[in-house]
Amino acid sequence: MATSGLLRRSVFRGFSSLKTWFRCSAVQFSSAQSGFFPPAEGIMLPVGAFHNRVAFITGGGTGLGRAMTATLSQLGAQCVIASRKLDVLQQTAEEISSQTGNKVHVVQCDVRDPQAVSRCVDQLESLTGLPDVIINNAAGNFVCPSERLSPNAWKSITDIVLNGTAFVTLELGKRLIQSQKGASFLAITTIYAESGSGFVAPSASAKAGVEALYKSLAAEWGRYGHRFNIIQPGPIRTKGAFSRLDPTGSFEKAMIDRIPVGRLGKPVEIANLAAYLSSDFASWMSGAIIRFDGGEYVSMAGEFNDLRRVTPEQWKVMEAMIRSTKGS
Numbered sequence: 001m002a003t004s005g006l007l008r009r010s011v012f013r014g015f016s017s018l019k020t021w022f023r024c025s026a027v028q029f030s031s032a033q034s035g036f037f038p039p040a041e042g043i044m045l046p047v048g049a050f051h052n053r054v055a056f057i058t059g060g061g062t063g064l065g066r067a068m069t070a071t072l073s074q075l076g077a078q079c080v081i082a083s084r085k086l087d088v089l090q091q092t093a094e095e096i097s098s099q100t101g102n103k104v105h106v107v108q109c110d111v112r113d114p115q116a117v118s119r120c121v122d123q124l125e126s127l128t129g130l131p132d133v134i135i136n137n138a139a140g141n142f143v144c145p146s147e148r149l150s151p152n153a154w155k156s157i158t159d160i161v162l163n164g165t166a167f168v169t170l171e172l173g174k175r176l177i178q179s180q181k182g183a184s185f186l187a188i189t190t191i192y193a194e195s196g197s198g199f200v201a202p203s204a205s206a207k208a209g210v211e212a213l214y215k216s217l218a219a220e221w222g223r224y225g226h227r228f229n230i231i232q233p234g235p236i237r238t239k240g241a242f243s244r245l246d247p248t249g250s251f252e253k254a255m256i257d258r259i260p261v262g263r264l265g266k267p268v269e270i271a272n273l274a275a276y277l278s279s280d281f282a283s284w285m286s287g288a289i290i291r292f293d294g295g296e297y298v299s300m301a302g303e304f305n306d307l308r309r310v311t312p313e314q315w316k317v318m319e320a321m322i323r324s325t326k327g328s
């Protein structure tokens with residue numbers, strides 16, 4: 001009796017301090033973990049893996065698209081990058097070509113406009129012939145409470161992301177089928193394509209649509225030699241994304257703290273994965289959705305994951321409390 005009373009008292013003291021601790025603490029549990037997971041900055045595939053291959057990358061002038069273009073070019077591909085801003089494309093193309101010695105072509109194109117996409121593919125065909133690799137990477141996004149979205153704000157994001165991807169994929173797909181040429185298609189979506197997310201509803205809806213499109217075509221167009229895969233990146237610092245999704249910079253720390261790997265991704269990391277998925281090494285891979293996020297998605301999903309904050313001392317107390325319920 002005396003022992004059980006003591007235990008209850010000590011458990012109670014521990015429990016109160018635990019509650020206080022949960023209320024007050026803003027402990028980081030992941031940033032120190034990044035030391036375990038240094039990014040490998042080199043190129044993964046063997047030199048020449050894309051020799052004699054043509055890669056078409058939308059949004060290839062900036063951010064992740066630029067990193068994917070640089071990696072494919074380094075691996076021997078002739079790349080063609082397309083987006084709205086010709087000057088940005090030209091500068092990227094010159095910089096990458098001069099580093100890799102492989103030509104990077106540019107084509108101005110607004111993927112929201114199906115006629116512009118058709119003209120872009122005409123130009124692509126005359127520059128390099130039809131591509132072996134297509135990466136649908138172009139996107140638009142901004143954080144905004146949904147009740148503040150105008151119809152045109154909704155349309156602007158969904159047109160770039162879903163319709164743009166569909167126009168590019170269908171235009172190239174039809175021409176590839178016509179000329180009996182196989183190809184690898186890759187789409188860059190996001191982890192919240194699966195869960196949905198407040199404050200980015202147009203992007204979440206459009207990215208979910210892209211995933212449905214790619215899974216559908218993976219089933220339908222294998223017979224034409226086409227593979228379709230998807231990467232869902234977690235946060236990777238780019239000017240385009242961070243300026244529109246964390247304009248004040250105040251969310252970054254909280255975001256890193258919830259990533260089990262303890263850091264943001266690096267553009268070269270997604271570029272290596274994209275190169276692998278687009279290469280012959282992945283020729284048995286189609287209809288796959290690869291979540292690439294340092295564990296952020298599962299970390300946000302599990303309702304008990306906050307218990308990472310409980311110290312070994314606090315676990316002793318909690319375990320004693322749980323054990324003391326035996327028979328009750």
Ligand SMILES: CCCCC/C=C\C/C=C\C/C=C\C=C\C(=O)SCCNC(=O)CCNC(=O)[C@H](O)C(C)(C)COP(=O)(O)OP(=O)(O)OC[C@H]1O[C@@H](n2cnc3c(N)ncnc32)[C@H](O)[C@@H]1OP(=O)(O)O
Pocket residue numbers: 139140141142143144148149150151152153154156157190203234235236240241242244245246251252255
């Ligand atoms: C908890 C916090 C987490 C922090 C997160 C930090 C990091 C990121 C982590 C994860 C990222 C996950 C997913 C990322 C997905 C991405 O896609 S990132 C890529 C982002 N890159 C881009 O968006 C580049 C291209 N974007 C643009 O060109 C423009 O931003 C735009 C999409 C708006 C298109 O430009 P344009 O065609 O010129 O459109 P308009 O300026 O004419 O605007 C069209 C309508 O949209 C309304 N609008 C524009 N901005 C806003 C805004 N901020 N809020 C509300 N509404 C906006 C605009 O008013 C127009 O509507 P009306 O005609 O006025 O009705």
Ligand SMILES: NC(=O)C1=CN([C@@H]2O[C@H](COP(=O)(O)OP(=O)(O)OC[C@H]3O[C@@H](n4cnc5c(N)ncnc54)[C@H](OP(=O)(O)O)[C@@H]3O)[C@@H](O)[C@H]2O)C=CC1
Pocket residue numbers: 058059060061062063064065082083084085086088109110111112136137138139140160164188189190191232233234235236237238239240241242
């Ligand atoms: N960075 C991140 O943390 C994450 C990024 N992603 C995804 O990764 C991809 C790349 O994003 P990121 O590099 O970060 O951002 P960027 O803003 O750098 O890239 C977006 C690209 O899309 C192009 N683009 C936008 N609208 C159009 C259009 N109408 N027609 C043609 N091209 C267009 C832009 O070029 P231009 O302005 O010249 O048209 C730009 O090059 C996107 O699909 C994004 O959704 C997903 C999750 C996380």
